[in-house]
Structures are given as structure tokens and as C-alpha cells.
Amino acid sequence: MTFTNAHTHLELGWLAALCPHAPGRDFLPWWFDLEERRRKMSAMACFVETKFRQAAEAGIEALLAAGVTHIADLSASGSSIYPLNESGLQGMIFIEVTGQYAEQADRALAMARYVIDEARPKLHSGLQLGLALHAPYNVHPTLWKKGVTYAREAELPVCVHVAESRAEYDWMTTNTGPLADFYRETGIPLSSPGMSPVAYLEERGVLDLKPLLVHGVHVDESDVQRIAASGSRVVHCPRSNMRLHCERMPLELYLKHGVKVYLGTESLASSPSLDVSEEAQAAIDLHDGYVDAETILGLASQPLSGG
Numbered sequence: 323m324t325f326t327n328a329h330t331h332l333e334l335g336w337l338a339a340l341c342p343h344a345p346g347r348d349f350l351p352w353w354f355d356l357e358e359r360r361r362k363m364s365a366m367a368c369f370v371e372t373k374f375r376q377a378a379e380a381g382i383e384a385l386l387a388a389g390v391t392h393i394a395d396l397s398a399s400g401s402s403i404y405p406l407n408e409s410g411l412q413g414m415i416f417i418e419v420t421g422q423y424a425e426q427a428d429r430a431l432a433m434a435r436y437v438i439d440e441a442r443p444k445l446h447s448g449l450q451l452g453l454a455l456h457a458p459y460n461v462h463p464t465l466w467k468k469g470v471t472y473a474r475e476a477e478l479p480v481c482v483h484v485a486e487s488r489a490e491y492d493w494m495t496t497n498t499g500p501l502a503d504f505y506r507e508t509g510i511p512l513s514s515p516g517m518s519p520v521a522y523l524e525e526r527g528v529l530d531l532k533p534l535l536v537h538g539v540h541v542d543e544s545d546v547q548r549i550a551a552s553g554s555r556v557v558h559c560p561r562s563n564m565r566l567h568c569e570r571m572p573l574e575l576y577l578k579h580g581v582k583v584y585l586g587t588e589s590l591a592s593s594p595s596l597d598v599s600e601e602a603q604a605a606i607d608l609h610d611g612y613v614d615a616e617t618i619l620g621l622a623s624q625p626l627s628g629g
């Protein structure tokens with residue numbers, strides 16, 4: 323039997339205290355806090371391997387205990403690769419890159435390339451490596467361009483977080499809200515494209531790669547049609563969305579247009595567990611009156627493979 327958790331960041335398991343169950347936290351302060359902790363940890367290189375690897379191993383134990391057979395994990399450090407390979411779980415591990423400045427693009431991709439080239443030949447046949455270009459709010463246009471080229475040339479599946487928070491949507495569409503204020507105050511050179519997050523991914527050529535899109539909460543019907551036409555797939559993480567005050571994803575709209583939707587728990591930094599049964603139950607409660615329970619339970623039993 324197939325049981326899929328289509329979105330985890332196993333290496334972030336040590337950040338479980340970042341987002342309390344109630345009242346949760348707004349997305350943006352949570353993200354700032356997460357990035358700060360990651361920066362501090364990365365600066366202490368001697369702890370990274372142990373901390374991330376222990377978190378990945380604990381996460382794998384939790385996944386296996388929950389009966390999961392397929393995963394899509396994101397890892398900025400690569401720490402989850404070998405523990406996942408040894409676990410027998412199937413699916414994909416996306417090496418995650420970010421860079422808000424054009425000058426960061428080459429270095430970010432060189433690191434990803436190194437990890438991927440080193441590990442790719444060693445994985446069992448049911449596990450695949452890919453590239454995660456993290457999200458429109460922390461990937462510079464130069465990194466989108468070079469990242470898309472690299473993924474295409476190396477035939478890597480791609481994963482992107484998109485349309486997750488209201489802050490992301492307001493910045494991208496109208497250059498308003500807290501994220502727009504943050505860029506103005508810090509001078510980070512990311513400009514509002516004046517279009518929806520999904521339309522932006524289409525313009526950047528990302529949708530041509532049929533990426534695994536995570537969240538897709540702030541979308542209208544034309545965005546969903548773009549996703550459907552491209553053959554991209556979407557991962558729904560309702561518990562993380564609720565904890566981070568990101569609102570309800572219009573699951574019924576995706577299903578209406580025939581988009582393949584998976585369930586994922588997100589990381590323990592914004593989710594109470596890695597148990598996809600609990601995620602399904604949260605989705606059933608959240609979409610009551612929009613999508614029936616049987617359909618939602620079926621989302622978790624689809625196998626996961628490259629694009």
C-alpha cells in the first residue's frame with residue numbers, strides 16, 4: 323500500500339518550538355525567526371552535521387511509524403540524503419537553494435550541484451534527487467534563470483513553495499503589505515513583478531518544468547488553470563497553513579481542473595507531526611462542505627515520482 327507525505331524538511335525537526343499550536347504565528351515573523359536560527363546554526367559548522375542529521379533520523383523514524391512509504395523531502399544541507407537512502411523510503415529529495423541577491427546565484431547552485439553530483443549515483447532506484455528553488459520571495463530573478471537552466475540540463479525534478487502567505491501575494495501583485503515594507507527597509511533587490519505568484523512562475527519558465535508546487539493557497543481560477551495546463555502538481559499542507567495564518571487553500575478548484583494534489587505535513591517548524599493521516603484529518607475538517615472525506619483520503623495514497 324502507498325502512503326505519501328509529499329512535503330517535509332526533515333533536517334528542521336529541531337525547530338519544533340518555533341510555531342505553537344495556538345494562537346500560531348503570522349507567516350512573516352515566523353519566517354524571519356526560522357532564517358535567523360538557520361543562519362546561526364550554519365555559522366556553527368561543527369554542530370550542523372549532528373543537529374540536522376539527528377533531526378533527519380528522528381523524522382524518518384516518525385514517518386515509518388506513521389506507515390509512510392513515499393516522501394518528498396527538502397534539504398538545504400543534504401543531511402537527510404543518506405539516512406533516507408538507508409531507510410528504504412521512496413520518492414524525492416530536493417536540494418534547496420535560496421538567494422535574494424544576484425551575486426548569490428552561482429554559489430548557491432554550485433553547492434547544490436556538488437551535493438547532487440556526489441549523492442546521485444549512490445541512491446537506490448526508488449529515490450531521486452531534485453532541485454528546490456525555495457520561493458518567489460527569496461529567489462532572485464538571476465537564480466530563477468540559472469536554476470531553471472541547471473534543472474533542465476541535469477534533468478532534475480523541481481520543487482517550489484508558492485502562494486503560501488497573504489504577505490507574499492500582496493507584495494507580488496501590488497507591492498504592498500509587510501513583505502513589501504521589509505524589502506524597502508532592507509534594500510534587498512527583489513522587485514514586485516505586479517502579477518500573481520503562479521503567473522510569475524509561468525513567466526520565469528518554471529512551470530515548463532512541471533514542478534511540485536507547495537501550498538498554492540492564494541490563487542484564483544486562472545492561476546489554477548495555468549498549473550493544470552502545465553502538468554504541474556501541488557502539495558497541500560493544511561495544518562501548517564492554519565498555524566501560520568495562511569488561510570484555506572481552494573482544494574476544490576484544483577480538483578475541478580484535474581490538478582494532481584498530494585498531502586504533505588511541512589516541517590516540524592510549522593506542523594505538529596509528520597503523520598500524514600493527521601494531515602488528512604485536518605484537511606477533511608478544513609474542507610468540510612467543499613471536498614468529501616473519501617477524496618481527501620485518496621490524496622495520501624498516490625505514489626510520488628519525478629515530473
Ligand SMILES: [Zn+2]
Binds near residue numbers: 396483536
Ligand atoms: Zn516547506
